[in-house]
Amino acid sequence: MSKRVERAEKTGVIALRDEGLTELPLKLFQIKSLRVCDLTNNKLKKLPASLGRLSMLTTLTLDSNHLKALPDELCTLGRLEVLSCGHNALLSLPENLGALTKLKKLLLSANSLAALPESLGLCSALTMIDASHNRLTALPARTATACTLHCHRKPAALPLHLFCHRMH
Numbered sequence: 001m002s003k004r005v006e007r008a009e010k011t012g013v014i015a016l017r018d019e020g021l022t023e024l025p026l027k028l029f030q031i032k033s034l035r036v037c038d039l040t041n042n043k044l045k046k047l048p049a050s051l052g053r054l055s056m057l058t059t060l061t062l063d064s065n066h067l068k069a070l071p072d073e074l075c076t077l078g079r080l081e082v083l084s085c086g087h088n089a090l091l092s093l094p095e096n097l098g099a100l101t102k103l104k105k106l107l108l109s110a111n112s113l114a115a116l117p118e119s120l121g122l123c124s125a126l127t128m129i130d131a132s133h134n135r136l137t138a139l140p141a142r143t144a145t146a147c148t149l150h151c152h153r154k155p156a157a158l159p160l161h162l163f164c165h166r167m168h
Contacts, residue, residue, distance in 0.1 A: 012035040012056070016037075032055075035059070036058065039062050040064055042064075043065065044066060045065075048071065050073075058079050058082065058102075066088065066089060072094045075094050079102055080100050082104060083103060092113065096117075098120055101122065101125060104125050104127050110132070110133040113136060116136065
């Protein structure tokens with residue numbers, strides 16, 4: 001793993017997929033130039049608050065772990081453009097998610113989300129939300145209409161024009 005960290009210091013990209021990680025290596029938080037971090041298919045149950053130190057991060061992939069929540073410190077990653085958290089056990093998202101004003105893609109499929117935070121409407125760069133296979137019944141009132149939404153079924157409180165494919 002130390003070779004991957006050395007490479008990441010030079011490239012700004014680290015892939016720690018399929019490593020069986022139950023916690024993040026401390027060296028990860030020392031890579032000040034980290035732009036892309038892929039932690040897909042590990043055994044992470046919780047992310048540390050120190051995630052907020054990765055201020056250069058533009059893409060964070062957390063798919064196929066065991067996460068039930070994301071730390072509030074995630075919302076301090078002001079350069080984040082892509083957040084992918086599909087196939088976890090997420091019950092909720094940080095209330096201050098709207099602070100991620102550069103966020104373009106929010107991928108949340110196959111979790112246990114019943115709602116999205118109201119602040120999501122502040123994510124003015126958001127062009128795509130994939131919230132398929134969750135328990136959503138509505139979206140925040142201010143969610144951008146320019147955004148493409150993928151849901152397994154159309155929440156009752158949403159206009160049809162927000163959807164890009166036929167609802168089941």
